[in-house]
Amino acid sequence: xxxxxxxxxxxxxxxxxxxxxxxxxxxxxxxxxxxxxxxxxxxxxxxxxxxxxxxxxxxxxxxxxxxxxxxxxxxxxxxxxxxxxxxxxxxxxxxxxxxxxxxxxxxxxxxxxxxxxxxxxxxxxxxxxxxxxxxxxxxxxxxxxxxxxxxxxxxxxxxxxxxxxxxxxxxxxxxxxxxxxxxxxxxxxxxxxxxxxxxxxxxxxxxxxxxxxxxxxxxxxxxxxxxxxxxxxxxxxxxxxxxxxxxxxxxxxxxxxxxxxxxxxxxxxxxxxxxxxxxxxxxxxxxxxxxxxxxxxxxxxxxxxxxxxxxxxxxxxxxxxxxxxxxxxxxxxxxxxxxxxxxxxxxxxxxxxxxxxxxxxxxxxxxxxxxxxxxxxxxxxxxxxxxx
Amino acid sequence: xxxxxxxxxxxxxxxxxxxxxxxxxxxxxxxxxxxxxxxxxxxxxxxxxxxxxxxxxxxxxxxxxxxxxxxxxxxxxxxxxxxxxxxxxxxxxxxxxxxxxxxxxxxxxxxxxxxxxxxxxxxxxxxxxxx
Numbered sequence: 001x002x003x004x005x006x007x008x009x010x011x012x013x014x015x016x017x018x019x020x021x022x023x024x025x026x027x028x029x030x031x032x033x034x035x036x037x038x039x040x041x042x043x044x045x046x047x048x049x050x051x052x053x054x055x056x057x058x059x060x061x062x063x064x065x066x067x068x069x070x071x072x073x074x075x076x077x078x079x080x081x082x083x084x085x086x087x088x089x090x091x092x093x094x095x096x097x098x099x100x101x102x103x104x105x106x107x108x109x110x111x112x113x114x115x116x117x118x119x120x121x122x123x124x125x126x127x128x129x130x131x132x133x134x135x136x137x138x139x140x141x142x143x144x145x146x147x148x149x150x151x152x153x154x155x156x157x158x159x160x161x162x163x164x165x166x167x168x169x170x171x172x173x174x175x176x177x178x179x180x181x182x183x184x185x186x187x188x189x190x191x192x193x194x195x196x197x198x199x200x201x202x203x204x205x206x207x208x209x210x211x212x213x214x215x216x217x218x219x220x221x222x223x224x225x226x227x228x229x230x231x232x233x234x235x236x237x238x239x240x241x242x243x244x245x246x247x248x249x250x251x252x253x254x255x256x257x258x259x260x261x262x263x264x265x266x267x268x269x270x271x272x273x274x275x276x277x278x279x280x281x282x283x284x285x286x287x288x289x290x291x292x293x294x295x296x297x298x299x300x301x302x303x304x305x306x307x308x309x310x311x312x313x314x315x316x317x318x319x320x321x322x323x324x325x326x327x328x329x330x331x332x333x334x335x336x337x338x339x340x341x342x343x344x345x346x347x348x349x350x351x352x353x354x355x356x357x358x359x360x361x362x363x364x365x366x367x368x369x370x371x372x373x374x375x376x377x378x379x380x381x382x383x384x385x386x387x388x
Numbered sequence: 389x390x391x392x393x394x395x396x397x398x399x400x401x402x403x404x405x406x407x408x409x410x411x412x413x414x415x416x417x418x419x420x421x422x423x424x425x426x427x428x429x430x431x432x433x434x435x436x437x438x439x440x441x442x443x444x445x446x447x448x449x450x451x452x453x454x455x456x457x458x459x460x461x462x463x464x465x466x467x468x469x470x471x472x473x474x475x476x477x478x479x480x481x482x483x484x485x486x487x488x489x490x491x492x493x494x495x496x497x498x499x500x501x502x503x504x505x506x507x508x509x510x511x512x513x514x515x516x517x518x519x
Contacts, residue, residue, distance in 0.1 A: 116460075118460070125393065126393070126394065127393065127394045127395075127396055127504070128393050128394065128395050128396070129395070129396050129397070129398040130396075130397065130398030130399075130400055130401050131398075131400075131401045131404065131427055131428045132428070133393075133395055133396070133398070134395045134505075134507055135479055136393065137392050137393030137394070137395045137507075138392060138465070138467065138479075138480070138481040138507070138509075139457045139459075139465030139467050139481060140457075140467060140479060141457065141459065144457075145455055145457055145467055148455035148457075149453045149454070149455050149467070149468075149469050150453075152453045152454060152455055153452065153453040153469075156453065156490045197458065198456065198458040199457075199458065200455045200456065200457045200458065200467075201455055201456035201457075201458065201464075202455070203455075247433065248426065248469070248476065248477035248478075249425075249471075249475050249476045249477055250471055250475045250476075250477075252477065254469075254477075255453065
């Protein structure tokens with residue numbers, strides 16, 4: 001199969017960016033990504049969009065950008081797993097000869113001035129309707145509750161502690177200090193984590209990701225073509241998806257394992273690598289817990305050992321497995337799967353500046369959507385596939 | 389005093405609320421394969437049946453996982469995933485459970501608010517059923 005690469009990365013301002021619609025942010029990100037690659041918009045023959053909370057952007061983005069005669073145009077949505085799924089689809093289409101330069105973009109603008117970040121994803125009403133409404137009336141007002149139930153289950157089964165989750169918050173913030181784009185850069189201690197307020201017990205404020213407005217796009221091309229473009233190619237070694245379909249009934253593995261257990265081995269098999277070959281991880285960190293359980297499912301430690309592994313210092317600057325080197329969604333910016341993907345591109349290019357990981361040969365990127373319902377994996381690096 | 393939002397019917401789950409009004413937990417059941425599901429299930433993934441019946445469950449459950457929501461400016465809400473005796477898991481709210489643990493025996497009790505629909509909560513089942 002023809003090899004592919006990420007040739008361009010475009011990022012808008014991220015965070016409290018007001019006054020721009022998701023579509024406008026998406027258009028800005030695609031223009032920036034094309035320019036980064038040294039391509040004109042007219043060089044693009046494919047566009048894949050992933051919608052955010054508002055359902056925008058959709059495929060109307062092609063018209064907004066004035067793209068003509070596209071050979072590939074689609075919207076893809078597996079929530080937080082969309083970024084990896086978009087890149088895999090673009091790479092597949094390019095390898096099949098059905099497209100040659102494909103932009104993949106996500107943008108969202110859930111934050112509004114004078115409204116709390118929590119309100120952006122929360123629900124409130126005076127009256128509720130039906131079973132879904134009953135759940136909300138009882139107190140299930142945000143996705144935080146479901147992840148808290150998942151995290152608690154992991155704690156009950158494997159003895160995982162709040163302090164071990166805190167170690168992930170601390171190491172992620174330590175990386176964020178080196179990222180000028182990060183929304184939160186001041187270092188935190190484990191004590192800061194332990195003293196941060198409960199959002200939904202057992203998750204504290206510093207276990208939960210940010211809410212951000214912005215857009216990020218990448219351009220995928222054939223690896224040969226990428227070599228002649230403006231920036232060093234970020235070669236795509238492998239990809240996978242996993243949608244476990246946990247049924248909530250007796251015997252369910254909800255909270256204990258994720259789709260990474262399917263997605264990870266598939267991506268590593270395609271790449272011809274094992275967990276021991278991966279030198280950097282960019283893991284979807286909507287919560288500290290998500291990082292912990294993903295590390296286990298990818299095989300970086302044994303099942304149930306994610307807590308001690310995180311607490312060992314392996315994930316932070318100077319650690320054995322630099323993870324979320326830009327500060328992730330916890331400290332840098334929350335652009336769904338584009339947060340880990342964008343940082344992977346930056347690290348693979350060696351553009352990490354103060355936060356550049358010492359060995360960037362093989363970078364694993366994860367995406368997680370729904371309540372651990374959807375997972376995607378990409379394995380990328382600066383070297384052509386098969387030559388680490 | 390616990391406070392809950394007001395719940396109205398939506399025409400798709402009336403048997404559940406009818407049951408709650410009579411202090412009965414009514415959930416979904418697939419007659420062909422005798423598999424039980426949570427009240428919001430839409431079909432049977434076991435045998436492919438598109439229609440599930442509404443059926444009375446025992447109301448007994450065990451605690452699978454719990455979480456306490458701390459809304460800003462509101463009272464903490466003890467929320468849970470429970471495993472009903474019939475097998476399905478259900479999202480619910482705990483009442484008066486002071487020492488939660490995995491496997492804690494629970495039973496549904498029902499709230500009949502002045503306004504809006506009746507609904508279940510889960511409380512510790514202290515009755516010795518001689519199991």
